[in-house]
Amino acid sequence: MKRLFLCVALVIALPGLWNTGLANAASKPGQQASAPQTPPSATTGAPGYVGSDTCITCHAEVGKSFANNPHSKLALTHSGKGITCESCHGPGQAHVEGGGDITKIFLPSKASAKETDATCMGCHAGVHPNFDRSPHAEAGLSCISCHSVHAAQTEESLLKLPQPALCFSCHTDVKGAFNMPFHHPVLEGVVKCSDCHDVHGTFQRNQLRVTADQNVVCVKCHTDVRGPFVYEHAVVKAEGCVACHTPHGSQNARLLNMPTISTLCNQCHSQVSADTIHGMGEGSQTVTPCISCHTMIHGSNLNAAFIR
């Protein structure tokens, strides 16, 4: 938890520092480059732009590693005249003429989260339209809290660290759950945090993903409990899988919220226990777990009490 707070403090404090830097620079006009305004439509011919070939004459190392970057595809746009470096760093002519004047070029890692996000969203808004109102954006994270354009550790998605290490670098408190006796195999690399969460923001609580038909994400993998059933267990649709399961990890088999089946069911069904079949002999709920009779607990096509 401490680490998380530290991270939060950092992500909030850092943009603050740079903001101060920007404010200072603003008092000396023309000293600080701001977020690029012209791309994504600009081409190498546009005024103020010099093209990546020029950048690479001085930034050879960056240029070399950039060949495999998905952003190198930008060069292919506009019949091969699309700009690459300057679509994120802004027009570079003044920077070049100043012999590499760093106040005349935009560097996302020195800018505020807002400016950085605006730069990236200039092209990626279609994919991640909800980022601005996500808990991550609200906490002051920006795209480059998780992504790195030039120093990514994963080829796919340009992440700073692979999952789940990336997530645990801030969410240390969540890690313990995946070491519990019963857990989703995330540390084993079978399931990823992003299988269930879309960290770019969703309309669900806890940034949970939904499936294409707006179902809870869980049934994407657990298709057998998906339904629809003739007889639905109303709670599955109303409260979701977490009404009975702890998604990350649990002390209890089947990731259940409660150590025994009867306590789990009796949270909502306490009144049935004394009645009818439940009060009699081997039907007693104290001896027999509810699911030994109510086997189709997620829903049934044959029986309203999920007996079969």
Ligand code: HEC
């Ligand atoms: C004439 C050589 C030269 C050219 C051409 C050049 N740069 Fe630079 N650039 C530099 C130097 C020198 C620095 C400062 C390096 C340092 O401090 O390590 C720099 C720094 C930068 C920085 C970091 C700024 C910061 O605030 O730390 C970025 C980003 C950058 N250049 C991008 C570009 C881009 C994009 C282009 C092409 C439009 C380009 N450069 C072309 C020489 C050049």
Ligand code: HEC
């Ligand atoms: C998709 C956006 C994007 C493109 C395209 C891009 N950069 Fe960057 N650049 C960044 C970001 C973001 C950073 C901050 C560090 C990071 O995330 O890797 C950065 C940092 C830098 C730096 C500072 C040194 C460093 O690594 O921190 C230099 C120099 C630089 N870029 C040069 C270039 C050159 C040259 C090109 C073209 C070959 C280019 N960039 C293309 C986004 C971009």
Ligand code: HEC
């Ligand atoms: C909290 C960490 C985090 C933040 C903040 C973040 N991303 Fe991501 N991003 C990821 C992870 C993890 C993946 C890979 C899994 C996935 O697709 O969700 C990813 C995947 C992507 C992809 C490739 C897959 C796709 O959906 O097209 C793009 C593009 C992307 N992010 C852009 C952005 C942009 C732009 C921002 C800022 C507006 C941003 N990301 C902010 C973690 C993050």
Ligand code: HEC
């Ligand atoms: C000028 C448009 C443009 C800008 C600005 C831009 N991107 Fe991209 N981005 C692209 C294109 C084009 C691709 C390649 C898409 C593909 O391969 O289909 C890409 C790919 C990516 C991917 C990898 C997607 C994958 O499937 O692996 C990530 C992550 C990403 N961008 C993040 C960022 C971040 C972070 C920023 C801001 C620092 C940014 N982009 C700025 C156009 C842009």
Ligand code: HEC
């Ligand atoms: C740079 C730090 C950082 C990284 C990296 C990061 N997060 Fe977060 N995350 C936060 C902060 C800060 C919040 C908002 C405060 C909170 O709810 O803890 C948050 C919120 C969340 C939430 C929403 C919690 C809620 O209460 O709604 C989820 C889910 C989440 N993150 C998952 C992830 C996943 C999955 C990854 C890895 C792909 C990840 N995060 C990477 C810092 C980070």
Ligand code: HEC
């Ligand atoms: C099997 C799906 C699944 C996977 C995999 C998963 N989560 Fe979650 N996560 C959930 C669900 C569902 C919730 C909401 C729990 C609730 O409502 O009680 C949640 C809640 C959260 C929260 C907010 C509440 C809390 O416990 O702090 C964070 C943060 C979070 N997850 C981070 C992560 C990270 C980091 C990973 C990967 C290491 C991850 N999750 C993997 C399904 C998943």
Ligand code: HEC
């Ligand atoms: C990306 C696929 C995936 C998603 C999404 C997913 N799971 Fe799982 N789930 C798995 C895998 C893999 C296992 C481990 C199976 C094993 O060990 O045999 C598992 C195990 C389980 C188990 C234990 C099963 C047993 O036989 O002990 C339960 C319960 C469960 N998941 C519920 C959920 C819930 C609830 C969600 C949504 C919050 C969810 N799952 C989302 C893949 C997924």
Ligand code: HEC
């Ligand atoms: C009313 C409580 C309840 C809800 C809600 C619930 N489950 Fe279950 N689930 C159980 C019980 C009890 C078991 C244990 C069955 C057993 O041990 O035979 C179980 C077992 C499982 C298993 C293990 C394999 C199997 O099919 O028996 C998976 C996977 C699973 N649930 C996924 C889900 C998913 C996904 C959701 C949401 C769509 C969900 N559950 C909603 C009570 C529930």
Ligand code: HEC
């Ligand atoms: C979080 C609350 C909740 C939990 C936990 C829960 N249920 Fe339910 N259950 C409901 C609701 C709500 C209904 C729908 C009641 C209705 O339609 O009157 C229902 C309906 C049923 C029905 C059908 C009742 C009827 O009148 O047809 C059976 C049988 C049942 N549940 C058994 C179980 C068993 C066994 C468990 C434990 C594995 C369980 N439930 C756990 C909320 C819950």
Ligand code: HEC
């Ligand atoms: C020995 C088998 C058995 C056990 C154990 C059992 N039930 Fe039942 N239950 C039944 C039968 C049979 C019915 C009546 C089905 C019908 O009407 O078709 C029923 C009906 C129900 C109903 C529907 C409403 C009602 O009262 O008729 C609920 C709710 C229910 N059971 C919950 C539970 C819960 C909760 C447990 C565990 C605490 C449990 N049952 C244990 C066999 C069992």
